Amino acid sequence: MDKTINQKAWFLVLPVFLVVAFSAILPLMTVVNYSMQDTFGNNQFFWNGVGWFKELLDPSTDLGGRFLASLGRNLLFSAIILAIEVPLGIVVALSMPRQGWTVAACLVILALPLLIPWNVVGTIWQIFGRPDIGLLGYTLNSLGIDYNYVSNEFDAWATVIVMDVWHWTSLVALLCYAGLKSIPDAYYQAAQIDGASRWAVFKAIQLPKMNRVLLIAVLLRFMDSFMIYTEPFVVTGGGPGNSTTFVSIELVKIALGQFDLGKAAALSLVYNLIILIVCWIFYTVMTNAGAERPEKQGAA
Amino acid sequence: MEHIAWMAWTLPTAIFFVMLASTLGVMMWLAVAYPEAERVGVLRIPTTRGDRLFISLVLAAVIHLLWIAFFGTDPIATLPIGEGVEISSLWLATLISLLAAVAIFRTV
Numbered sequence: 001m002d003k004t005i006n007q008k009a010w011f012l013v014l015p016v017f018l019v020v021a022f023s024a025i026l027p028l029m030t031v032v033n034y035s036m037q038d039t040f041g042n043n044q045f046f047w048n049g050v051g052w053f054k055e056l057l058d059p060s061t062d063l064g065g066r067f068l069a070s071l072g073r074n075l076l077f078s079a080i081i082l083a084i085e086v087p088l089g090i091v092v093a094l095s096m097p098r099q100g101w102t103v104a105a106c107l108v109i110l111a112l113p114l115l116i117p118w119n120v121v122g123t124i125w126q127i128f129g130r131p132d133i134g135l136l137g138y139t140l141n142s143l144g145i146d147y148n149y150v151s152n153e154f155d156a157w158a159t160v161i162v163m164d165v166w167h168w169t170s171l172v173a174l175l176c177y178a179g180l181k182s183i184p185d186a187y188y189q190a191a192q193i194d195g196a197s198r199w200a201v202f203k204a205i206q207l208p209k210m211n212r213v214l215l216i217a218v219l220l221r222f223m224d225s226f227m228i229y230t231e232p233f234v235v236t237g238g239g240p241g242n243s244t245t246f247v248s249i250e251l252v253k254i255a256l257g258q259f260d261l262g263k264a265a266a267l268s269l270v271y272n273l274i275i276l277i278v279c280w281i282f283y284t285v286m287t288n289a290g291a292e293r294p295e296k297q298g299a300a
Numbered sequence: 301m302e303h304i305a306w307m308a309w310t311l312p313t314a315i316f317f318v319m320l321a322s323t324l325g326v327m328m329w330l331a332v333a334y335p336e337a338e339r340v341g342v343l344r345i346p347t348t349r350g351d352r353l354f355i356s357l358v359l360a361a362v363i364h365l366l367w368i369a370f371f372g373t374d375p376i377a378t379l380p381i382g383e384g385v386e387i388s389s390l391w392l393a394t395l396i397s398l399l400a401a402v403a404i405f406r407t408v
Contacts, residue, residue: 007332026307029317033308045308050373050390057369273361280358288345 035265052266063254063263067270069242070250077246078225081164085221086214088165089172094206096177107177110170122234125163129235149236153243156236160244163231168224172217179213180206219282223275247271327353341408349405356404360397367393 035052037045058064096106113121129149131137140147149159183205191201229248232238238245238253245253251271255264327350338346347355367390375386 029313030307032316033310033313036310036313037308039308043305043308045310047310050368053365053368054373057365270365273358273365277358277362280354284345 031265031268033265034261035269036262038262041259048262052262053270055263056266056270063267066242066245066250066254067247067267070245070247073244074226074228074246077161077164077228078222080161081168081225082218082221084161084165085169085172086218088169089217090176090210090214092169092173093176093180093210094202096173098181107174110173112170113167114170114174116167118230119234121163121167122231125159125166125231126235129159151240153240156240156244159235160232163235164225164228167231168221172221175213175217176210179210183209215285219278219285223278223282226275226278323353343408347408352405352408355408356397356401359400359404360394363397363400364390364393367396 034045036048036050038048039045052063055061055063056067059068092110097103116124128134129137129147131141131148137147137149146152147155149155187205188201191205196204227248228246229252232244232246233249236244238249247267248271251264251267254260254267330349336349338348340346371389371392373388373390376389376392377387379385379387
């Protein structure tokens with residue numbers, strides 16, 4: 001059987017291709033060009049080969065030290081918020097009501113933080129945490145805890161992490177809740193007949209059924225926290241010192257603060273490569289996790 | 301040329317992008333001339349030629365960066381052209397990347 005081959009549909013992709021060419025491909029090519037050169041402005045460029053990459057990957061140089069330190073901070077930040085948000089999100093999802101008007105009420109309340117733009121979240125927490133006028137900062141200080149996110153590194157980290165947890169745990173909770181809702185009642189009834197404990201139900205029924213949504217949640221949260229810019233920038237401005245300067249903040253400092261286009265281009269290419277790899281793993285795991293399941297069920 | 305001055309083109313990056321574009325062109329021609337089906341390789345994920353090219357390119361970038369980080373770019377040889385053209389050791393990373401690409405295209 002020969003199929004008729006008609007490739008004309010590809011022409012329909014042309015407008016999108018043109019838009020992407022101007023908004024993404026040309027700028028990316030320019031960044032690659034910049035990463036190989038040095039400039040002092042006025043469109044005058046000087047060839048530098050892979051010099052910037054060498055500096056970037058060498059911790060003993062200024063650029064490399066800053067990049068690797070901010071990368072380390074960023075990975076630590078991502079690890080901490082994942083370790084808090086994922087278990088917390090599961091607990092919230094498990095304790096949510098299953099029917100009645102309270103479901104709608106819970107969903108609305110949970111969705112609220114997700115609807116607030118990043119810079120507003122930053123501003124809210126910046127004021128909330130201030131020791132002089134902020135509710136949180138004032139309360140903590142009057143309780144005798146010396147809390148000041150502007151001068152104390154630990155306080156700055158705690159503020160940024162609690163802010164992220166406040167902003168994004170809802171996402172994990174909502175995803176888990178959707179996963180829980182898809183479990184048929186028959187599973188719970190069977191568990192009840194078997195006299196299964198609460199923990200056994202969670203381990204044998206709920207957790208396996210939440211597998212896929214949890215994967216989505218972990219990868220989404222990882223990528224978002226790895227690219228975080230606005231919230232810590234608004235709250236701490238990357239300080240005190242450099243203690244909450246994450247990779248994107250460092251990048252903006254180098255590109256727009258110092259106008260070191262070559263260094264910034266090299267940094268952003270490496271940053272882009274890391275994100276590209278994570279995205280690819282995300283995409284591959286997502287598309288194949290769904291594809292494997294029917295096979296297994298077919299075999300069983 | 302005035303209106304693309306902001307893109308700061310250089311000969312090496314231009315050659316790089318021309319090679320990238322021609323690779324994509326060849327892949328397109330291959331897809332039309334020799335259509336293929338997905339297959340499952342050592343990574344146990346279904347991949348097409350395009351997927352394998354993508355993996356090879358990303359891996360090549362990683363290999364080059366790791367080479368720069370751990371071995372640097374000192375010259376390893378000098379070609380007897382003119383006053384002598386120095387060959388950076390980074391070309392070894394390129395060689396490794398090409399070998400890796402061959403391996404990926406055959407096994408992944």
